Amino acid sequence: MTIKKSYTSEDFPPFAVTADLVILTVREGALCVLLIERADEPFAGVEALPGGFVGPEQTLADAARTKLAAKTGVEIAPIHLEQLQTYGEPDRDPRMRVVSVAWLALAADLPEPVAGVDARNARWAPVDEVAADALAFDHARILRDGVERARAKLEYTTLATCFCPPEFTMAELRRVYEAVWGVTLDAANFHRKVLASEGFVEPTGRSAQQGKGRPAQIFGPGSAVELQPPLHRPAKDSEATAAAR
Amino acid sequence: MTIKKSYTSEDFPPFAVTADLVILTVREGALCVLLIERADEPFAGVEALPGGFVGPEQTLADAARTKLAAKTGVEIAPIHLEQLQTYGEPDRDPRMRVVSVAWLALAADLPEPVAGVDARNARWAPVDEVAADALAFDHARILRDGVERARAKLEYTTLATCFCPPEFTMAELRRVYEAVWGVTLDAANFHRKVLASEGFVEPTGRSAQQGKGRPAQIFGPGSAVELQPPLHRPAKDSEATAAAR
DNA sequence: GAAATAGTGTCTTTGAGACAATATATG
DNA sequence: CATATATTGTCTCAAAGACACTATTTC
Numbered sequence: 001m002t003i004k005k006s007y008t009s010e011d012f013p014p015f016a017v018t019a020d021l022v023i024l025t026v027r028e029g030a031l032c033v034l035l036i037e038r039a040d041e042p043f044a045g046v047e048a049l050p051g052g053f054v055g056p057e058q059t060l061a062d063a064a065r066t067k068l069a070a071k072t073g074v075e076i077a078p079i080h081l082e083q084l085q086t087y088g089e090p091d092r093d094p095r096m097r098v099v100s101v102a103w104l105a106l107a108a109d110l111p112e113p114v115a116g117v118d119a120r121n122a123r124w125a126p127v128d129e130v131a132a133d134a135l136a137f138d139h140a141r142i143l144r145d146g147v148e149r150a151r152a153k154l155e156y157t158t159l160a161t162c163f164c165p166p167e168f169t170m171a172e173l174r175r176v177y178e179a180v181w182g183v184t185l186d187a188a189n190f191h192r193k194v195l196a197s198e199g200f201v202e203p204t205g206r207s208a209q210q211g212k213g214r215p216a217q218i219f220g221p222g223s224a225v226e227l228q229p230p231l232h233r234p235a236k237d238s239e240a241t242a243a244a245r
Numbered sequence: 246m247t248i249k250k251s252y253t254s255e256d257f258p259p260f261a262v263t264a265d266l267v268i269l270t271v272r273e274g275a276l277c278v279l280l281i282e283r284a285d286e287p288f289a290g291v292e293a294l295p296g297g298f299v300g301p302e303q304t305l306a307d308a309a310r311t312k313l314a315a316k317t318g319v320e321i322a323p324i325h326l327e328q329l330q331t332y333g334e335p336d337r338d339p340r341m342r343v344v345s346v347a348w349l350a351l352a353a354d355l356p357e358p359v360a361g362v363d364a365r366n367a368r369w370a371p372v373d374e375v376a377a378d379a380l381a382f383d384h385a386r387i388l389r390d391g392v393e394r395a396r397a398k399l400e401y402t403t404l405a406t407c408f409c410p411p412e413f414t415m416a417e418l419r420r421v422y423e424a425v426w427g428v429t430l431d432a433a434n435f436h437r438k439v440l441a442s443e444g445f446v447e448p449t450g451r452s453a454q455q456g457k458g459r460p461a462q463i464f465g466p467g468s469a470v471e472l473q474p475p476l477h478r479p480a481k482d483s484e485a486t487a488a489a490r
Numbered sequence: 491g492a493a494a495t496a497g498t499g500t501c502t503t504t505g506a507g508a509c510a511a512t513a514t515a516t517g
Numbered sequence: 518c519a520t521a522t523a524t525t526g527t528c529t530c531a532a533a534g535a536c537a538c539t540a541t542t543t544c
Contacts, residue, residue, distance in 0.1 A: 013301035014259035017333070017344055056258035056342060060333040086331040086346050088262070088305040097301060099262055099344065101331050171496080189534060191497065196532090213495025214541035229532070416523080434507060436524065441505090458522025459514040474505070 015088075016098045019063040020051030020139070022084060022146030023072065023105040025124065026163045026179045031150075032124040033143060034071060035135070042094050043136035049143065050122070051100065064103040071122065072110050080106040080162040084146050092138050100137075104146045106162040128182075154180055156230040158200050161221035169208055169216035170194065173201070182236045193231055199224025260333075261343045264308040265296030265384070267329060267391030268317065268350040270369065271408045271424045276395075277369040278388060279316060280380070287339050288381035294388065295367070296345065309348040316367065317355050325351040325407040329391050337383050345382075349391045351407040373427070399425055401475040403445050406466035414453055414461035415439065418446070427481045438476055444469025 023034040035047040050071045054063040064081060072079070081103055088099035112124075127147050132140050154160050154177060161168070163176040174190045177183075194200050201219035208216045268279040280292040295316045299308040309326060317324075326348055333344035357369075372392050377385050399405050399422060406413070408421045419435045422428075439445050446464035453461045 012261040012298045015262045015299075015344075016257040017260045017262070053257045054260075054333070057335050059335065060331065060344070083330055085328055086305065088299070088346070090302050090304060099260075099305070099346075101333070101344075169496090186534065186536085187495090188497070188499095188536080193533085210543095211495070212493080212543060214497075216496055232533075234534090414523090431507065431509085432522085433509080433524070433526090438506085455516095456522070457516060457520080459524075461523055477506075479507095 013097070016093075016096060017054045017060075018051050018098055018100045019054055019060060019067055020049045020100045020102045020142060021064060021068055021071070021105055022049060022102060022143055023068065023107060024127070024146065024150055024163075025107050025109055026176050027109050027124055029175060029179050030126040030128070031147065031180050031182075033127050033130065033147075035123060035125045035130070036071070037121040038136055046136045047125070047134060048136035049102075049139045054101070060101050061103075064101075064105075068103075068105050072107065080159055084142070084149060087138055087142060089138065100142070102142045102146065104149055106150060106159055108163055108165050151180055151233065154231070155233050156227050158197075158222065158224055158227060161201070164221075167204060167218050167220050169218060170201075171216060173219070177231070181233050183234050184237060185234075193229075197224070197227045197229065197231075198222075200227060258342070261338075261341060262299045262305075263296050263343055263345045264299055264305060264312055265294045265345045265347045265387060266309060266313055266316070266350055267294060267347060267388055268313065268352060269372075269391065269395055269408075270352045270354055271421050272354050272369055274420060274424050275371040275373070276392070276425050276427075278372050278375065278392075280368060280370045280375070281316070282366040283381055291381045292370070292379060293381035294347075294384045299346070305346050306348075309346075309350075313348075313350050317352065325404055329387070329394060332383055332387060334383065345387075347387045347391065349394055351395060351404055353408055353410050396425055396478065399476070400478050401472050403442075403467065403469055403472060406446070409466075412449060412463050412465050414463060415446075416461060418464070422476070426478050428479050429482060430479075438474075442469070442472045442474065442476075443467075445472060 021034070025032050025034075034050060036050050038044055038046055038048050050067055052063070052067055054060060058066075060083070061081070064083075068079065068081060084102040084104045086099060086101045088097075090097060092098065092100070127143065130140070130143060132144075134140065135143065150159075160173060160176045160180075163180070164172055170191050171187070173194065174185055174187060177190070178185055199222040202222045204218045204220055206218045208218060266279070270277050270279075279295060281295050283289055283291055283293050295312055297308070297312055299305060303311075305328070306326070309328075313324065313326060329347040329349045331344060331346045333342075335342060337343065337345070372388065375385070375388060377389075379385065380388065395404070405418060405421045405425070408425070409417055415436050416432070418439065419430055419432060422435070423430055444467040447467045449463045449465055451463045453463060
């Protein structure tokens with residue numbers, strides 16, 4: 001290797017950099033991911049995670065935010081966005097060398113997604129129904145990593161409130177945990193543990209109006225980011241029965 | 246945006262991609278990071294994390310492994326390597342648009358590092374003595390993220406054994422935790438908790454030879470990756486005294 | 491009142507941490 | 518034997534989870 005005083009485009013191999021998004025939400029009791037159907041080759045007609053190239057003057061986070069807003073049609077209100085991992089196998093895109101910086105977004109239930117110019121269709125897919133080989137590129141792997149990150153973070157952060165509307169009941173928050181973790185939780189113990197975690201939720205003083213049973217208190221998100229003490233994730237219901245055999 | 250059938254170099258902005266390494270070890274009771282002194286501009290003479298460009302046909306992980314082996318002079322034996330985060334602010338490198346994929350490496354105490362062609366000098370620096378503005382580029386931020394990742398992972402994984410030689414005593418393992426977390430741990434409780442975490446360590450049956458007191462049993466790393474139950478990180482000794490005021 | 495959902499009480503088990511006590515080496 | 522380090526025992530406290538019980542609504 002020779003020592004150089006400055007770099008020109010000949011000194012380093014050029015890469016394309018994309019931002020790809022794992023956008024998760026909870027719909028009808030299931031953890032769902034936003035998938036688009038690709039319009040162009042490669043993988044035309046195959047579903048993929050939304051994403052696109054990072055602009056030359058654009059922050060990585062900005063690129064992710066822009067694409068998130070475009071797909072969800074929502075000005076980034078209470079949506080959490082964090083960097084996941086970067087994927088850069090030399091052959092992951094047949095066209096050229098592409099490095100994909102993947103992001104994880106958590107959102108409350110949103111209106112139906114918007115199809116973009118480069119995507120025929122978009123939908124919320126329950127993550128458990130996405131086959132390991134159903135997505136373009138290495139997006140199935142990225143999705144898996146994103147789901148696992150979300151599952152882990154619910155244990156020790158207050159991120160579950162990102163899946164809820166601005167105001168919610170204890171039962172709604174519990175159903176978020178149940179959907180993301182794929183478990184059933186004891187309502188009584190959950191209630192106590194959430195209230196014991198300082199700054200997790202903030203009581204509004206009001207109660208829910210309609211409903212069958214006793215009206216539930218209404219909470220908003222609290223100011224804390226980390227859960228102290230954390231909530232522990234039990235084994236999945238299906239795994240528990242499997243282990244009991 | 247127009248729809249295109251194929252991409253050429255005009256269709257996307259070219260980026261340089263580097264792999265930068267946070268290589269941590271425990272030396273003389275302190276968590277240390279490998280720093281190099283930059284030979285070239287920008288930041289000539291300033292310390293930085295080791296790293297370099299990713300080759301056109303190279304995996305991101307391969308690029309990190311190669312640079313790790315070059316700097317430590319060690320064929321990657323029991324060294325743990327995992328991806329940390331990717332940093333790509335448009336102005337982080339004054340020469341051009343660079344996206345840096347950062348990696349975290351954990352190693353047992355190694356021989357003195359090797360200076361490379363593009364580095365005047367290399368040394369193990371205790372992480373607590375690296376000032377927030379002492380490193381080139383945004384490497385101080387990367388270092389902070391790496392240290393925090395390592396600290397967190399010792400709680401729920403068996404990675405602490407990566408900081409130990411292939412065989413170690415319970416006290417050596419405990420001193421790893423104490424150095425990384427900056428705390429003092431109760432030897433008795435630590436002993437029990439490590440043995441209670443199935444697959445964390447494997448007894449060899451032998452005992453240490455030299456030493457002042459009762460000879461310690463010698464262990465090797467176990468087969469488990471996650472700690473069940475985890476070890477909990479207490480507040481730093483200094484923070485505990487501060488909180489007591 | 492029956493059913494449904496929200497919320498509280500209580501008991502058992504488990505693990506964390508403080509610290510006493512014992513074991514086995516060296517000088 | 519004094520000292521140093523390793524290892525085991527024991528006690529207390531906090532949190533997790535199971536589950537009985539009470540509270541407040543709708544039909």
